[in-house]
Amino acid sequence: MKKILVVQGGGRPKGNTAQLVGSFARGAEEAGHSVEIISLIKHEVKGCLGCNACRYGKPCIQNDGFHEIVPKIKAADLIVFASPLYFWTISARIKALIERFYCIAEEDPNPPFGRYEKYPVKDCALLMTSADNFFWTFEQAVSYYKFTLVNYIGFHDKGMLLAGGCGDTNGKPQISKTSYLEKAYEFGKKIYPDEKRSIF
Numbered sequence: 001m002k003k004i005l006v007v008q009g010g011g012r013p014k015g016n017t018a019q020l021v022g023s024f025a026r027g028a029e030e031a032g033h034s035v036e037i038i039s040l041i042k043h044e045v046k047g048c049l050g051c052n053a054c055r056y057g058k059p060c061i062q063n064d065g066f067h068e069i070v071p072k073i074k075a076a077d078l079i080v081f082a083s084p085l086y087f088w089t090i091s092a093r094i095k096a097l098i099e100r101f102y103c104i105a106e107e108d109p110n111p112p113f114g115r116y117e118k119y120p121v122k123d124c125a126l127l128m129t130s131a132d133n134f135f136w137t138f139e140q141a142v143s144y145y146k147f148t149l150v151n152y153i154g155f156h157d158k159g160m161l162l163a164g165g166c167g168d169t170n171g172k173p174q175i176s177k178t179s180y181l182e183k184a185y186e187f188g189k190k191i192y193p194d195e196k197r198s199i200f
Helices: 016-030 066-075 092-104 139-152 180-190
Strands: 003-008 034-039 078-084 123-129 156-163
Touching: 003 016, 003 066, 016 034, 016 078, 016 123, 016 156, 016 180, 034 066, 066 092, 078 092, 078 139, 123 139, 123 180, 139 156, 156 180
Parallel strands: 003 034, 003 078, 078 123, 123 156
Antiparallel strands: none
């Protein structure tokens, strides 16, 4: 059994992203994994200030929701980042959370090219929804995910589910009219039994 932490970075409480997360969680739980979902709307996390207090053995000086999320990050085997597409990339809430990973990094005396510190070894996955479904819709978000979480922080990619064409942003969620909820369920159910990288 794996401990899975799903961080939901925006969207409506019953919107497309929330429904996608729910289907993923249901599949993962049915496969025997433990799943916890955290909404960054309910747990506000501010962006990094770059003050470097954490580099001198001090906790982050910002008094926000990040402090209660840190133990969950450290305990998780897999961190799933779930976000609607905002201005062609992940939400500002998810970005702020990732920036704050800076204060849980450790000194690395011999870092690989492009890195300066050492982060906890975790698996990661990406769940996203959008109204549009062009061939380039998720290009910026996928690039950020790969370069930041996989290449820089060093997490192990377990796959992405990019749900485009989920309805007008001003209307009701339309994801139930697509095949993405079933795909999310299967993604969650097979994320560990099938070690092949899954991109839908």
